[in-house]
Amino acid sequence: MANIISDETIEYVGILAKLELSPEEKEQAKKDMGSMLDYIDKLGELDTGGVEPMSHVFPVKNVFREDIVTNGDMREEILKNAPEEKDGMFVVPRTFE
Amino acid sequence: MAKQYETVIGLEVHVELATRTKIFCGCSTAFGGEPNTHTCPVCTGMPGSLPVLNKQVLEYAVAVGLATGCTITRNCKFDRKNYFYPDNPQNYQISQLYLPICRDGKVEIETEAGRKFVGIHEIHMEEDAGKLIHDEWEDCSLVDYNRSGVPLIEIVSEPDMRNSQEVIAYLEKLRMTIQYLGASDCKLQEGSMRADVNLSVREVGAEEFGTRTEMKNLNSFKAIARAIEGERERQIDLLESGEKVVQETRRWDDNLGESYAMRSKEDAQDYRYFPDPDLVPVVLDDDFLAQIRAKQPEFREEKMLRYKQEFEIPDYDIDIITGSKHMADLFEATVVLGSQPKKVSNWLMGETLRLLKEKDMDPEDICFSPENLAKLIALTDGKVINNSVAKEVFELMFEKDMDPEKYVDEKGLKTVNDEGALRKTVEEVIAANPQSVADYRNGKEKAIGFLVGQTMKAMKGKADPGMVNQVLREFL
Numbered sequence: 001m002a003n004i005i006s007d008e009t010i011e012y013v014g015i016l017a018k019l020e021l022s023p024e025e026k027e028q029a030k031k032d033m034g035s036m037l038d039y040i041d042k043l044g045e046l047d048t049g050g051v052e053p054m055s056h057v058f059p060v061k062n063v064f065r066e067d068i069v070t071n072g073d074m075r076e077e078i079l080k081n082a083p084e085e086k087d088g089m090f091v092v093p094r095t096f097e
Numbered sequence: 098m099a100k101q102y103e104t105v106i107g108l109e110v111h112v113e114l115a116t117r118t119k120i121f122c123g124c125s126t127a128f129g130g131e132p133n134t135h136t137c138p139v140c141t142g143m144p145g146s147l148p149v150l151n152k153q154v155l156e157y158a159v160a161v162g163l164a165t166g167c168t169i170t171r172n173c174k175f176d177r178k179n180y181f182y183p184d185n186p187q188n189y190q191i192s193q194l195y196l197p198i199c200r201d202g203k204v205e206i207e208t209e210a211g212r213k214f215v216g217i218h219e220i221h222m223e224e225d226a227g228k229l230i231h232d233e234w235e236d237c238s239l240v241d242y243n244r245s246g247v248p249l250i251e252i253v254s255e256p257d258m259r260n261s262q263e264v265i266a267y268l269e270k271l272r273m274t275i276q277y278l279g280a281s282d283c284k285l286q287e288g289s290m291r292a293d294v295n296l297s298v299r300e301v302g303a304e305e306f307g308t309r310t311e312m313k314n315l316n317s318f319k320a321i322a323r324a325i326e327g328e329r330e331r332q333i334d335l336l337e338s339g340e341k342v343v344q345e346t347r348r349w350d351d352n353l354g355e356s357y358a359m360r361s362k363e364d365a366q367d368y369r370y371f372p373d374p375d376l377v378p379v380v381l382d383d384d385f386l387a388q389i390r391a392k393q394p395e396f397r398e399e400k401m402l403r404y405k406q407e408f409e410i411p412d413y414d415i416d417i418i419t420g421s422k423h424m425a426d427l428f429e430a431t432v433v434l435g436s437q438p439k440k441v442s443n444w445l446m447g448e449t450l451r452l453l454k455e456k457d458m459d460p461e462d463i464c465f466s467p468e469n470l471a472k473l474i475a476l477t478d479g480k481v482i483n484n485s486v487a488k489e490v491f492e493l494m495f496e497k498d499m500d501p502e503k504y505v506d507e508k509g510l511k512t513v514n515d516e517g518a519l520r521k522t523v524e525e526v527i528a529a530n531p532q533s534v535a536d537y538r539n540g541k542e543k544a545i546g547f548l549v550g551q552t553m554k555a556m557k558g559k560a561d562p563g564m565v566n567q568v569l570r571e572f573l
Contacts, residue, residue, distance in 0.1 A: 016179075055174055055372035058377070061380045063150070063376075064150050064151070067152065069117055070118075071135075075132075078137070078138075078141055078242075086232070086237075090240040090242075094232075094237055095229055095231075095238045
């Protein structure tokens with residue numbers, strides 16, 4: 001494997017992804033990430049000079065909606081997704097700005 | 098000698114667009130709905146939901162870009178900005194990093210020091226987040242997603258401003274431009290315009306910028322000015338005592354008059370942007386731009402120049418009237434209906450401003466129609482009602498737009514033009530007030546004022562004071 005993922009990197013990626021990994025999982029994740037990056041390196045061997053960067057695979061553009069209200073009150077439905085609700089709102093752990 | 102410092106300021110301004118629906122779904126953007134009643138699977142980030150761009154958002158963003166001299170990006174797209182915070186149910190915000198809709202603009206501002214240009218780095222479209230409410234009783238927070246997905250544009254300036262006067266002139270300029278476009282009401286207090294101030298200091302003459310901080314929670318022009326002064330002082334103190342400015346986001350507390358470092362949303366400010374695969378690219382052609390260009394209104398500066406040429410009203414009035422798009426529209430529409438410009442302006446400058454101030458309202462909230470203002474002016478012009486009755490009627494019109502003709506008719510407020518009745522009343526007043534009559538005849542000019550007042554009172558305010566004066570003098 002050409003790409004070696006350091007402990008610091010896997011720790012950092014874990015924080016970004018909000019994942020708590022056990023030492024074994026960390027080792028496995030380091031291996032997986034390394035091989036993914038190797039695969040990307042392989043793609044990097046291609047000469048892409050003069051090729052426009054592409055962000056979408058479908059040849060579709062300009063899909064819009066008109067500015068017209070089409071949704072009614074679906075609070076009840078939406079709140080079914082809340083693990084806990086209070087006063088019509090989602091309850092989350094205390095969060096400070 | 099103490100070192101001389103220069104302040105360098107750039108602004109990030111978020112503006113909530115005046116669309117009826119959210120940026121990517123058909124939920125209402127109306128303010129003040131019950132919590133979570135304006136939500137759907139898209140704006141609450143449910144898996145499998147598909148966002149579709151509101152065309153009006155694109156049109157407003159391009160209109161603002163054209164009005165601020167920007168280059169419009171013909172090929173633009175949306176990106177995901179990833180972060181975890183409960184006000185953001187998708188765990189990413191849809192924004193634009195790589196290909197923002199507008200770039201490289203500039204606006205001209207004017208301060209006491211003169212005119213200058215402030216560069217606009219870029220304008221991008223993005224979605225707003227939900228609102229967190231902290232539960233005082235239980236150890237939790239509550240989330241209302243009604244605001245989640247409300248369309249915003251973020252206008253990023255170049256670091257071209259050097260003091261608070263320039264910052265406020267720049268914000269005023271943006272606000273006027275956007276209000277004239279009808280793209281937003283831009284109210285700082287209500288959060289439809291939000292300004293984050295990026296500020297650093299450096300020694301005068303230095304080439305490099307100093308380390309900057311970002312200041313949030315600025316809800317008024319006054320707070321912005323105070324925060325700028327406060328942050329400048331804080332950074333200079335740090336440098337003078339040999340310390341370093343830390344690059345961080347700070348929150349301004351306007352009551353305390355100081356700022357504190359915010360606990361960052363996550364230790365790592367690493368947003369891992371990538372193109373949003375749900376939203377297809379936006380490609381703009383010449384026709385689209387020409388359509389938006391054709392719809393651009395007459396902006397404030399042009400309007401001021403035209404008023405100077407067309408109407409004989411003072412520059413001061415022009416400044417106030419054009420300072421609100423709504424007031425300017427009202428003024429012009431009333432003049433078109435045949436009212437004399439100076440008279441329209443007088444009602445706006447006098448009673449309207451007085452009532453706005455008294456009720457702590459914005460000119461944008463004026464509710465009376467040009468038709469009714471024109472009618473009221475015609476009633477006074479034709480001496481159908483006198484000025485004090487007109488002011489009373491106006492106050493009611495201001496409260497609740499109503500037809501002054503009808504009201505004056507129904508309440509019997511018309512000036513009594515019956516000369517016989519007036520003469521009779523004047524005779525009675527003279528008979529009842531011999532002392533004042535004597536005073537007047539002995540050269541006390543002021544005494545007539547009292548007699549006019551008594552006559553007006555006897556006629557329940559419905560006489561024309563000029564005519565009363567004339568008849569009184571005749572009798573005396």
